[in-house]
Amino acid sequence: MKPFAYVRSTDRDTAIQTAASDRRAMFIAGGTNLIDLMKEGVALPDRLVDITQLDLIKIEAIPNGLRIGALARNSDTANHPLVRERYPLLSQALLAGASPQLRNMATTGGNLMQRTRCYYFYDTAMPCNKRQPGSGCAAIEGYNRIHAILGASDRCIATHPSDMCVALVALDAVIQVEGPKGKRAIPITEFHRLPEDTPEIDTVLQQGELIVAVDLPSSPFASLSHYLKVRDRASYAFALVSVAAALDINNNTIRAARIALGGVAHKPWRAEEAEKILVGAKVNEQTFMAAADAAVRGAKPYKYNAFKVEMAKRAVVRALTTAAQGTSV
Numbered sequence: 001m002k003p004f005a006y007v008r009s010t011d012r013d014t015a016i017q018t019a020a021s022d023r024r025a026m027f028i029a030g031g032t033n034l035i036d037l038m039k040e041g042v043a044l045p046d047r048l049v050d051i052t053q054l055d056l057i058k059i060e061a062i063p064n065g066l067r068i069g070a071l072a073r074n075s076d077t078a079n080h081p082l083v084r085e086r087y088p089l090l091s092q093a094l095l096a097g098a099s100p101q102l103r104n105m106a107t108t109g110g111n112l113m114q115r116t117r118c119y120y121f122y123d124t125a126m127p128c129n130k131r132q133p134g135s136g137c138a139a140i141e142g143y144n145r146i147h148a149i150l151g152a153s154d155r156c157i158a159t160h161p162s163d164m165c166v167a168l169v170a171l172d173a174v175i176q177v178e179g180p181k182g183k184r185a186i187p188i189t190e191f192h193r194l195p196e197d198t199p200e201i202d203t204v205l206q207q208g209e210l211i212v213a214v215d216l217p218s219s220p221f222a223s224l225s226h227y228l229k230v231r232d233r234a235s236y237a238f239a240l241v242s243v244a245a246a247l248d249i250n251n252n253t254i255r256a257a258r259i260a261l262g263g264v265a266h267k268p269w270r271a272e273e274a275e276k277i278l279v280g281a282k283v284n285e286q287t288f289m290a291a292a293d294a295a296v297r298g299a300k301p302y303k304y305n306a307f308k309v310e311m312a313k314r315a316v317v318r319a320l321t322t323a324a325q326g327t328s329v
Contacts, residue, residue, distance in 0.1 A: 001038055008050040012178060012210060019049050020180040020208025027051050027210060029071055030105040032098075033114040041124050042115075042131055056109075056212055059083065064218050067176075070109035070211045074164065075100065077108060087216055089244055092227035093167035099236045109211040112165060112175065112191065115202060116158035116266075117238050118147065129155045130199045137199075145304040146240065149312070150296070151265040156199030157302065159263055160192060161238050166262035167227055169270050170244035171216050179209030188214075192267035199266070220256060221246035226323040228315055229262075239263035241312045245319035247278070254278045254287070259295060259320075264312055271295040274316065283324050285317070292316035 009015035019025045024046035028034055037043035056071040059080045066082055077083055078094035098106065120126045120138040127136035139147050139157050147157040165188065173188040192203055205211075225246035231237040242262035248255045257278035259271040274291040281287040292313040299309050 002041070002044050004038075004045050005047040006050065007047060008053060010053045012054055012212070015049050015051050015054065016179055016208050016210050018047070019210070022047050023207055025049055025207075027109075029107045030073070030110050032102050032106045032110065034110075037115065037122075040122050042122060051210070062215065066216045068108050068214045068216070070107060070213055072108050073104060074098070074106045074108070074111060075103040078103065086222050087167075087171060087219060088222060089170060089225035089227055089246055090164070090167045090216070092225075093163040093229075093242075093244060096227060096229040096242075097163035108164075108214055111162055112211060112214075113203065114161055117161045118158040119143075121158060130158055130195075133198070133200050140302065143304055144302040146238070146263075147302060147305055148265050149299040149301045149305060149308045150261075150269055151194045151267070152300065153195045153197070153199070155197055156195035156266065158195070158199070158266060160265065160267050162268065163227070163229060163239065163242060163262060165192070166242055166260045166268045167244045168214065168216075169260035169268040170225075170246050170258040171219055171221070172258075174215045174217070175211060176213040176215060177205065177209050178212050179206060181206075184209070185215075188268075189270055195266045219246075220248040221258060223326055224249060224323050226319050228319040228322070230311060230315055241308055241315050243312075243315045243319035245316070245323045247283075247320065247323050249283060249324065252283050254281055254283060257291075259291065259316060261295065261312060261316075264296075264299075264308060271316070273297060278320075285321075288317045288320040289313075291320065 026045040028048045056069040058069045078091045120128050126138040148159050168188050175186045177184045229239045229242040239262050244260040246258040257275045259274050261269040274295040277291045295316050296312050
């Protein structure tokens with residue numbers, strides 16, 4: 001492992017200033033992804049800024065919503081009474097991710113910042129534009145079973161690994177950030193980036209900016225939502241395809257809908273065209289199938305992942321059907 005400096009910060013301003021002063025500095029909390037990347041020689045920070053002592057662990061009601069601190073553990077968030085009552089979709093997504101041991105360490109902010117699990121990204125002997133810009137993308141002509149079918153580019157076809165973030169997209173979450181230039185509120189749909197020509201840049205965060213909280217607005221989707229994760233094994237596996245589906249229904253007519261997909265794109269994928277088809281339509285299989293078709297419209301599969309197109313369509317129909325029947329955690 002490359003040598004690095006370690007600093008423990010006890011207040012936000014110091015943490016931000018320390019990280020902002022060194023372009024190769026990184027924040028660390030649970031470290032469940034970052035430490036692996038450092039061991040593999042993928043992440044090479046000169047300085048780690050430990051933020052575990054900051055007061056960012058609270059989960060609390062705010063006017064018209066809920067605030068989840070950036071250092072709240074995934075297990076605590078998943079099991080928090082307010083999350084289970086008001087945002088069961090988020091609780092389901094968190095419980096579908098990783099293992100109990102990892103959920104006890106992983107944080108909200110860390111989950112937002114985790115990087116792709118593309119095996120070419122982790123293998124430093126292989127070309128990877130995300131790891132080494134300009135080196136190429138081995139996945140495009142390689143074994144690309146787990147890779148993207150939506151929103152990719154000729155520079156990168158990696159997928160975003162998070163379950164939590166897929167649910168947050170469906171719940172219209174807003175990321176609260178503090179940095180050298182002040183505070184920002186970033187809608188989660190704008191937080192992660194598509195690869196385009198710069199796949200090495202995962203998010204819109206600037207150097208030194210610190211995630212302090214995630215805000216969830218009041219939601220009409222609490223009782224009619226479902227998170228479906230399709231994977232190779234029942235535990236400790238990343239999604240081949242996942243769907244966060246949420247509905248607001250009155251007299252068998254859909255008044256509002258949210259659909260987000262995971263495992264199919266470089267960022268959690270909001271299926272806005274599918275949502276438009278659902279709004280005003282009756283709750284039935286034909287409606288859900290039409291939405292599923294729209295959700296994968298424009299998909300570009302590769303040699304080994306063409307199955308994801310049909311899998312995603314079926315997953316959307318199943319998630320919507322389950323959500324319409326009502327769910328609880």
